[in-house]
Amino acid sequence: xxxxxxxxxxxxxxxxxxxxxTVDDIAASAGVGRRTFFRYFKGKEDAVSPDxxxxxxxxxxVFATAHPTEPLxxxxxxxxxxVFDLYLSDPGxxxxxxxxxxxxxxxxxxxxxxxHRYRRLFTxxxxxxxxxxxxxxxxxxxxxxxxxxxHNQALRRWLADGGTSEGTEACRAHFRKxxxxxxxxxxxxxxxxxxxxxxxxxxxxxxx
Amino acid sequence: xxxxxxxxxxxxxxxxxxxxxTVDDIAASAGVGRRTFFRYFKGKEDAVSPDxxxxxxxxxxVFATAHPTEPLxxxxxxxxxxVFDLYLSDPGxxxxxxxxxxxxxxxxxxxxxxxHRYRRLFTxxxxxxxxxxxxxxxxxxxxxxxxxxxHNQALRRWLADGGTSEGTEACRAHFRKxxxxxxxxxxxxxxxxxxxxxxxxxxxxxxx
DNA sequence: TGTTGAATGGCACGGAGTGCCGTTAGAGTG
DNA sequence: CACTCTAACGGCACTCCGTGCCATTCAACA
Numbered sequence: 458x459x460x461x462x463x464x465x466x467x468x469x470x471x472x473x474x475x476x477x478x479t480v481d482d483i484a485a486s487a488g489v490g491r492r493t494f495f496r497y498f499k500g501k502e503d504a505v506s507p508d509x510x511x512x513x514x515x516x517x518x519v520f521a522t523a524h525p526t527e528p529l530x531x532x533x534x535x536x537x538x539x540v541f542d543l544y545l546s547d548p549g550x551x552x553x554x555x556x557x558x559x560x561x562x563x564x565x566x567x568x569x570x571x572x573h574r575y576r577r578l579f580t581x582x583x584x585x586x587x588x589x590x591x592x593x594x595x596x597x598x599x600x601x602x603x604x605x606x607x608h609n610q611a612l613r614r615w616l617a618d619g620g621t622s623e624g625t626e627a628c629r630a631h632f633r634k635x636x637x638x639x640x641x642x643x644x645x646x647x648x649x650x651x652x653x654x655x656x657x658x659x660x661x662x663x664x665x
Numbered sequence: 666x667x668x669x670x671x672x673x674x675x676x677x678x679x680x681x682x683x684x685x686x687t688v689d690d691i692a693a694s695a696g697v698g699r700r701t702f703f704r705y706f707k708g709k710e711d712a713v714s715p716d717x718x719x720x721x722x723x724x725x726x727v728f729a730t731a732h733p734t735e736p737l738x739x740x741x742x743x744x745x746x747x748v749f750d751l752y753l754s755d756p757g758x759x760x761x762x763x764x765x766x767x768x769x770x771x772x773x774x775x776x777x778x779x780x781h782r783y784r785r786l787f788t789x790x791x792x793x794x795x796x797x798x799x800x801x802x803x804x805x806x807x808x809x810x811x812x813x814x815x816h817n818q819a820l821r822r823w824l825a826d827g828g829t830s831e832g833t834e835a836c837r838a839h840f841r842k843x844x845x846x847x848x849x850x851x852x853x854x855x856x857x858x859x860x861x862x863x864x865x866x867x868x869x870x871x872x873x
Numbered sequence: 874t875g876t877t878g879a880a881t882g883g884c885a886c887g888g889a890g891t892g893c894c895g896t897t898a899g900a901g902t903g
Numbered sequence: 904c905a906c907t908c909t910a911a912c913g914g915c916a917c918t919c920c921g922t923g924c925c926a927t928t929c930a931a932c933a
Binding site (some may be wrong): 686687689 | 888
């Protein structure tokens with residue numbers, strides 16, 4: 458039933474435009490009444506991509522069930538990949554949604570709001586795991602935003618390349634590559650290593 | 666006139682709630698007709714924080730007029746601070762807006778959409794300046810998101826601390842500190858420094 | 874067979890946003 | 904002062920979104 462309404466909405470939106478399609482059109486196309494539509498969706502915009510709640514829940518689950526000793530970057534990557542799987546499981550509708558979201562202002566704004574929730578979730582989980590670290594919540598905010606941006610960048614490239622199923626592994630590799638440049642464990646370690654080596658070099662120089 | 670409508674809207678929203686305030690209420694409170702309201706604002710949500718277009722324009726101007734040899738981090742910091750000035754110039758209404766935006770879902774979503782536009786702008790400008798660099802647009806996307814997150818984090822902390830005008834310099838310092846952990850020039854340089862120092866240490870050790 | 878509960882759909886209402894048009898104020902001419 | 908022209912204003916009416924209310928249907932169950 459939900460599925461029927463979603464497909465009807467996506468088809469009508471792509472065929473005759475978002476603003477030109479009324480909720481009555483969608484309901485009639487799915488063979489139900491207008492009132493029933495609003496029982497399944499909070500609004501007209503929700504008829505496209507109703508899976509975000511599921512994605513958020515899966516990310517939260519990954520963080521909740523992760524072993525405390527697992528490296529933070531590993532947890533983040535696993536959380537991101539669960540969302541990938543949601544998209545990769547249905548590349549066809551993912552492409553249609555992508556096109557719609559990127560040309561209809563109302564849907565673009567709604568997508569931005571959802572991305573905002575993803576970012577907030579990552580930031581919250583990272584902050585909980587960076588408690589005590591110097592500027593922990595700052596690092597969490599910056600890293601959370603970077604993670605979500607990397608994720609979106611990987612998805613966008615995959616979709617721009619046609620959304621073929623062969624590219625799914627490239628999509629994941631892309632996300633990992635971007636995640637490697639995040640300021641998680643890497644940056645502080647490098648700084649520390651540099652300082653330590655600098656001191657060692659100076660002391661050795663004095664000895665020589 | 667715009668200003669009257671904005672203050673009327675903010676006051677009514679805070680006093681009796683967003684959903685409970687109609688556009689007629691706002692227009693009547695400002696002494697104009699309902700139709701006039703929609704000539705000044707695209708919608709009810711625009712009556713709060715109508716300065717985002719100006720902020721986006723100022724950022725674009727900073728990037729457009731920056732000298733080509735100026736370090737990228739410096740340009741980013743200057744662009745961010747022009748937006749700070751927009752908030753810091755009127756701390757009182759900034760606090761009211763902050764409270765409203767963070768408790769009204771519709772305004773929160775709209776704010777997220779605006780943050781999305783800021784992020785897109787930074788990403789675009791960074792990508793143009795990272796052309797040719799390995800994974801330039803990936804770095805641009807990640808860095809743009811990180812910059813905006815750092816900016817928001819600094820603003821949020823400033824507002825959470827009461828939004829006093831004495832904290833404006835602390836706000837800027839905060840933004841700079843967070844920007845320092847961004848993967849712009851720093852991370853590659855650090856890596857290079859570490860490798861160079863490692864080699865120097867090994868050669869000194871062999872000599873000793 | 875009677876009953877209960879959940880899903881449905883029709884109806885009506887309030888509010889957002891928009892097009893149209895008459896009215897008015899205010900600036901610039903003779 | 905009288906006239907005109909332009910731009911903003913405000914009222915009116917309309918479409919559509921979203922929601923509360925209620926009657927209907929249908930299936931499960933005692």
